[in-house]
Amino acid sequence: MNLFDTSCAGHQVLELIANKWTILIMYALTQGKKRYSELKQQVVGVSPKMLIQNLRNLERYGLIEREVYPSVPPRVEYSLTPLGTSLVEPLAVLGEWAYQHIADVKTAMEHYDSNPDLNDYWEPK
Template sequence: MATTTAGQKRAEAKREYDAYIAACPSRQLLDTVADKWVTLVLTALADTPLRYSELSRRIAGVSQKMLTQTLRTLERDGLVDRAVTATVPVRVDYTLTPLGESLVTVMAGVKTWAEAHMPEVQRARRRYDRR
């Protein structure tokens, strides 16, 4: 019986999650994190827990349906925690999990990059559209 080394096990695990393979489950996660609402929710929660209404006010243009759907997806994927406090009315706070915190740095970088480079992108789009 052949013995598998730790290095071989790591290499095998890496192959199991190769997003370049069509059937790889990591593609579903990439679909999630590539969503603009996910980026905005994660970065909004980066500094402090927020209630649903606070998130809704902070993220202009998000519909109630999309915010609810986004929060549920993030909670399902273990990126956001939903804490319900039994008060009248009921209080619900959303916070990043440690896994969410590990992703928010990357997402904040993408958001910052988009904000900083939007003039260049707009110029490129105008050049392209003139052709």
């Protein structure tokens, strides 16, 4: 397995998991089954196209399941699969790290942005 190779299955799974919408959708589904409209409201900033695309990818990778109820209009709910549930803890650790280091990241950004020598782009020869 070579995670740096884009044709590697592990690379493709990491690419899905590292997507910002994936993390937010998965987190929303830890609270229980959700309809599309609930996810759209909770995951602020996601476009309808991106939400559908990410839901389809998560379903394809076996992380969520889609249940269609026979009603008019059809009702659809999304929930985590056991495989998706196994990803919740690692994502929670990542989210906790982000919260704990917000100030550090902001300080680093301010330092970088205020120092012209640091943000001067260079290319290796």
